[in-house]
Amino acid sequence: MKRRKLLQMLAAGAAFYGPWKVHHAWAQAGQKKPLVIGLTMDASGQYGASGMDERLGAMLAIREFNEKGGVLGRRIEALHMDTETTPATGSRVAERMITRNDAAFLIGAVHSGVANAISQVAQKYGTVFFNTNSSSPTESGRDCHRVKFVWDGNGTNFNHAIVKNAMRVSGKNWLLLTNDYVWGHNTSKSTRALVEANGGKVVEELMVPQNTRDFSSFLLKIQQIKPNVIATAVGGDDIKALRQQVVQTKLDRAYAWINNQQDWPDVYGLGPDAVFGVFGTTWYYRLDLPGVKEFVAKYQKTFPGVQIKVPGNVFLNGYLATRELLRVVEEAGTTNNLAVIKKLEGRKMSARERMQHHDAWIDPATHQVQQTIYMASYNAKPAEADDIFKILANVPPQEVVDQDAPKACKLETYESTPSYEA
Amino acid sequence: MDFLANLLPHLLNGISLGLLFALIALGFMLIVGVMEVINLAHGSLFALGAYVAIALLGLKFPFYAAILLAPLLVALVGMILEVCLRRTYGKDALYGLLLTFGAALVIEEIIRVVWGSGEKQLLPPPELSGAMLVGGLIYAKYRLYASLAAIALIVLLWLFLEKTPYGAMIKAGAHDSEMVRALGINLTRLRLFVFALGTALAAIAGIVLAPIWGVRPHMGVDAVVPAFLIIVLGGVGSFWGAVLAGILVGIVVGITGAYASEWSLLSMYLLLIALVTFRARGLFGKKTVLEA
Numbered sequence: 140m141k142r143r144k145l146l147q148m149l150a151a152g153a154a155f156y157g158p159w160k161v162h163h164a165w166a167q168a169g170q171k172k173p174l175v176i177g178l179t180m181d182a183s184g185q186y187g188a189s190g191m192d193e194r195l196g197a198m199l200a201i202r203e204f205n206e207k208g209g210v211l212g213r214r215i216e217a218l219h220m221d222t223e224t225t226p227a228t229g230s231r232v233a234e235r236m237i238t239r240n241d242a243a244f245l246i247g248a249v250h251s252g253v254a255n256a257i258s259q260v261a262q263k264y265g266t267v268f269f270n271t272n273s274s275s276p277t278e279s280g281r282d283c284h285r286v287k288f289v290w291d292g293n294g295t296n297f298n299h300a301i302v303k304n305a306m307r308v309s310g311k312n313w314l315l316l317t318n319d320y321v322w323g324h325n326t327s328k329s330t331r332a333l334v335e336a337n338g339g340k341v342v343e344e345l346m347v348p349q350n351t352r353d354f355s356s357f358l359l360k361i362q363q364i365k366p367n368v369i370a371t372a373v374g375g376d377d378i379k380a381l382r383q384q385v386v387q388t389k390l391d392r393a394y395a396w397i398n399n400q401q402d403w404p405d406v407y408g409l410g411p412d413a414v415f416g417v418f419g420t421t422w423y424y425r426l427d428l429p430g431v432k433e434f435v436a437k438y439q440k441t442f443p444g445v446q447i448k449v450p451g452n453v454f455l456n457g458y459l460a461t462r463e464l465l466r467v468v469e470e471a472g473t474t475n476n477l478a479v480i481k482k483l484e485g486r487k488m489s490a491r492e493r494m495q496h497h498d499a500w501i502d503p504a505t506h507q508v509q510q511t512i513y514m515a516s517y518n519a520k521p522a523e524a525d526d527i528f529k530i531l532a533n534v535p536p537q538e539v540v541d542q543d544a545p546k547a548c549k550l551e552t553y554e555s556t557p558s559y560e561a
Numbered sequence: 562m563d564f565l566a567n568l569l570p571h572l573l574n575g576i577s578l579g580l581l582f583a584l585i586a587l588g589f590m591l592i593v594g595v596m597e598v599i600n601l602a603h604g605s606l607f608a609l610g611a612y613v614a615i616a617l618l619g620l621k622f623p624f625y626a627a628i629l630l631a632p633l634l635v636a637l638v639g640m641i642l643e644v645c646l647r648r649t650y651g652k653d654a655l656y657g658l659l660l661t662f663g664a665a666l667v668i669e670e671i672i673r674v675v676w677g678s679g680e681k682q683l684l685p686p687p688e689l690s691g692a693m694l695v696g697g698l699i700y701a702k703y704r705l706y707a708s709l710a711a712i713a714l715i716v717l718l719w720l721f722l723e724k725t726p727y728g729a730m731i732k733a734g735a736h737d738s739e740m741v742r743a744l745g746i747n748l749t750r751l752r753l754f755v756f757a758l759g760t761a762l763a764a765i766a767g768i769v770l771a772p773i774w775g776v777r778p779h780m781g782v783d784a785v786v787p788a789f790l791i792i793v794l795g796g797v798g799s800f801w802g803a804v805l806a807g808i809l810v811g812i813v814v815g816i817t818g819a820y821a822s823e824w825s826l827l828s829m830y831l832l833l834i835a836l837v838t839f840r841a842r843g844l845f846g847k848k849t850v851l852e853a
Contacts, residue, residue, distance in 0.1 A: 183779060188679055319823050346823035352774040352783050355574050355704065356818030356825070362698045363567055379680055379775050387701040387772070389692045408680050446679035 173216040174209070174474065174561060176201065176461070177242030179232055179257050179268075184224025185349055185375035186249035188404040189453045193271050194219060195442055196450075196457025197246055202441070204465045211469065218242060222253050224375070229253035233260035233268075242266070243474050243561030246461055249375070249402075249453070251275035251322035258287040265476050265557030267483075269460045272453050274400060275322035276329055279507035280547035285556045286476065288483055289507040290460040291452075294326030294372065295541035297399045297419035300512040300534040302333040302370075305417060309395035310367025311339040316357065316381075318373045319346040326372035326399050329541075334370075342366050347373055347381075354384045361394070370397040378405050382413045391415035401515070403451020411527045414517040421456070421510055422495065423528050424449040430494050449525045459493055474561040477553055496533040504545040509536035570698050571819045572812060577704055579811020580711035581770060583804045585784045586791040587718060588762030594798040595734050595755045599654070601661040602642060603763050603788060604781025605668035610635045610764025611771035611780070612676050615683050624686045632764040638668070639760025643753050650752075665781065672778045683771035690772075707769050714765065715804055722800065731755055790833050796846025805844055 178197055181190030201215045209215050218240055220232040229248070236242035237260065245261055245268040248254035254273040261268035262284040270278055274291040283289075306313075313334050317327040323346075331341050343364050345357055361369060373381055378398070385391050396416025406414055424435050438450040447454075464479075467486070471478045484503040490511070493499055499510040511533050518529040585607065592600045613634050617627035642664050649656035684690070685703050692699045722728035734741045734751050742748045766784065774780060791810055795802025810829045818825035836843070 187779065188777075191678060348823060348826040350783065351826060353578055353814070353818075355578065355701070356571055356815045357822065359570050359574055359698055359700075360819045360822075363570075376680075376775070376777060379777075380773075383682075383775055384701065384773065387690065387692065387703060388699050390699060393699065404679070409682065446677040 171211075171213045174211070174213045174468075175216050175218055175236075175240060175242045176464075177233070177236035177240065177245045178217055178219040178247050179222050179229060179236070179245050179253075180219060180247035180457075181224045181249055181253070182219075182221035184250075185377060186224045187376075189249045189272060189375065189402055190222070190224070190247070192404045192447060192451065192453045193247055193249065193457030195445065196454040196459075197271075197461040199438070199441055200458050200461035200465065203462070210465050211472070211474070215465070222248070222250075222257070224250050224253060226250075226252040226256035229256040230260050233257040233266075237261070237264045237266050241561065244464060244479075245269070246464065247271050247457065248273045250320070251278055251325075252320055254278055254287075255282045255321065258282065258284045261286045262551060262556070265559055267464070267476050267479055269464060271456045271460045272402070273322065275325045276541055276544060277321060277325050277547075279502070279505040279541070280325075280544040283505055283544075283548035283550060285480060285506075285551040285553070287506055288460075288501060289505075290456045291508075292400070292419070292421050292510060292512050292539070293507065293541055293544075294322065294399050295329040295543065296512050296536075296539040298326070298329050298333050299539035299541075300419055300514050300532075301397055301399070301417060302330060303337055304514070305368055305370075305395065305397050306334065306337055306339050312342045312367045313339055314342055314361060314364055314366035314369050315344040316361075316369060316371040316373055317344055317346050318377060319348050322374065323347070323372045327370070329543075330370050330372070330399065347377060349377065351377055352380050354381050357381075358384060358388055358390060361390070366394070368395045368397055370399065372399050374400075374402065375405060379409060379413075382406070382409060382415070385415070386412050402453050404447060404453055406527070407447050407451065407525075411517065411521060414527050417514060417516050417531070420452050420513050420515055420528070422452040423513060423515065423530055424451065425522070425526055425528075426494065426496075426530065428494050428496065429491055434494060455494070459488075463488065475558065476560075477556065477558050480553075480556075497535040499536060502545070504550075505541075505548045506550070507541070507544065509540060511536060512539050568816070570696055570700075571816050573695070574700075575812035575815025576808055577708040577811070578815050579808030580708045580715075581766075581773075581807075582787055582791055582811050583807025584711040584714060584769060585763075585766045586788040586795075586803045586807050587715065587800075588759040588766065589785075589788040590792050590795075590798070590800070590803045591718075591731075591755060591762065592759040593792060595731055596646075596752055597654070598646060598649075598657040598661065599789075600642075600759070601658060601785065602664040602668060603661075603759075604783075604785030605665040605672075606635055606639060606760045606763040606781070607767040607770075607784045608672060608776070608778060608781040609638065609668055610767030611683055611776045612672055612681070613764070614768045614771070615676070615681050615776065618683070628765075628768050631768060632761040635764035636757040636761040639763075640753055640757050642760070643756035646756075647749075665785075669778050669781065676778070678778060681776040683768070683776055685772045701773075703772055707773065710769055714762070718762070719800060727754075787829065790829055792843075794833055794836055794843055796843030798847075799843070799845035802843060802845030 180194045222229040248270045249272045251273040254270040270289045274293045276293045276295045279289045315327045317323040398418035401418035467482045471482045486501045488499045490498045495511040497511045514531040515528045589603045614631040791806045795806030813828045817828040
């Protein structure tokens with residue numbers, strides 16, 4: 140009797156469910172879980188400001204896709220945890236996102252030590268990780284991984300664009316001011332190599348510990364050494380403090396300053412006086428290119444309350460990286476990590492799509508995006524309050540390729556990379 | 562001789578830096594000494610001082626009025642914190658630590674909500690900014706004025722503690738609070754006043770250092786760690802110990818910054834380890850009963 144009743148119930152259930160399971164909405168609700176993307180971005184520490192900026196970029200791309208119905212018919216869910224500009228936190232966050240939150244992909248990093256830590260965890264699980272904004276040459280060299288893709292220009296790319304010109308204009312005796320961690324070390328190493336290869340001399344290298352707030356002893360030492368050029372590889376809150384103190388002492392006028400890369404959140408709000416010397420960047424909000432004005436307007440409409448009123452390079456990298464990942468997943472028709480990786484390797488991206496002057500591509504040997512590098516300086520004739528950069532030149536990616544990266548990068552094989560489908 | 566000539570600017574810079582460190586530590590020391598509370602919110606109050614000054618300047622207050630008014634407003638916040646702390650007095654020190662740690666997080670978050678997470682600037686007026694030549698080297702004028710302000714505040718605080726009846730009460734309160742109460746002094750009011758004074762000093766330090774360090778919500782962390790270190794180094798509760806330790810830390814940081822720059826931040830911790838190894842109670846700390 141009981142068995143018969145059970146069979147009757149099952150039959151009734153099947154009769155009810157049968158027609159519904161082919162109905163699109165019901166089928167989706169029943170089968171398609173959201174696609175979780177882990178945003179491994181700093182909200183505190185040296186790169187807290189940049190981390191929050193790139194997070195907005197990623198959120199904009201996710202919002203655009205969700206408005207179109209998500210990706211592969213799945214809603215995209217962003218999960219953010221603060222990586223605190225600390226490598227150990229980066230590892231912990233990545234491990235947690237992958238194993239407990241089922242994050243299909245990880246996006247975000249500014250500090251190279253954090254990026255390296257996240258990528259080691261990501262490689263262990265085969266999780267595709269986009270390093271959006273950290274630019275140590277080691278990220279696409281010695282510390283490259285099959286699952287990791289590097290979206291920013293690296294220290295060597297920027298050096299290629301800037302060093303030769305600065306030597307010709309300012310002189311051959313260089314002093315390096317180096318943030319004492321992986322990005323600073325490797326960027327200055329690349330600067331030193333280029334300076335020496337072009338007949339220049341590094342007269343001194345001063346290491347700047349992370350979180351240095353008082354640069355007075357460094358500034359006194361610089362004056363005692365009297366170099367022709369000071370090349371800084373100092374980032375985040377440290378470069379903000381350095382800039383303020385250089386301007387206070389008017390040393391910005393006494394020496395030629397080269398800042399390898401100037402991230403927008405690190406200089407925004409300091410006022411035009413704090414921008415000095417020559418520096419590299421990958422984008423500027425007033426580039427006279429198709430789509431730039433519309434993109435700036437979209438940013439301002441989407442994020443009306445944010446302190447940074449116009450988007451910069453860090454925001455754009457967060458946006459472009461996330462958008463490209465979602466496009467690739469859609470094109471691949473699967474979230475399978477190896478399929479996504481293969482689609483990304485060698486991928487070409489048009490200049491128009493990226494709002495830069497030259498086409499970009501992902502180097503299959505290093506997984507680094509090869510892109511336009513801009514040389515910039517202080518803008519003496521700003522068109523508006525935020526117009527603080529003057530773009531001096533744009534250099535095509537072919538001219539600034541980091542030749543050492545492919546020699547140092549040993550990508551893991553596909554076979555040794557765990558495969559998964561999210 | 563050349564070496565000494567080269568060293569001299571770094572030594573002077575170290576002393577100037579040390580005076581600023583001492584300024585950060587004094588308010589912290591006052592609260593630790595009298596209240597026996599390690600105020601972990603000291604750094605956040607330091608940051609709040611800078612932000613309130615910026616807000617007042619935004620409201621078109623004159624510069625000098627803003628930097629005088631801001632510490633008073635922050636002192637009010639300190640008084641509210643002291644009222645919250647009252648239930649922890651006489652209990653395990655952990656309660657006070659946890660409460661002030663929570664307060665630090667709350668104040669930092671309020672700063673983020675009100676002023677945003679981005680960088681702010683507190684620019685000194687033109688007469689205090691610019692550069693000057695010292696021994697052929699360019700030095701920021703503001704840094705000299707900041708050091709002079711630190712000296713003035715240290716002297717004023719010392720005069721207040723040593724030469725006024727209120728100072729005597731504070732010192733007595735630090736020594737034996739029960740006896741002070743027995744003498745008819747309102748200990749509750751005394752503690753409230755000391756906390757207000759300590760937080761006002763934190764705010765003043767924040768305002769003085771803002772044009773040098775820049776202003777950001779988490780700048781308090783950069784202040785509270787050296788402050789804590791200086792108090793231990795100088796000997797807990799010792800006024801001149803804190804001043805001397807601040808100067809010592811400044812000199813060590815300044816000189817390592819010039820000659821072994823990668824050690825410049827670490828040097829203050831190494832100094833602490835070295836000193837505490839040989840003199841656990843710090844430079845001017847009193848012997849405990851167990852040590853006697």
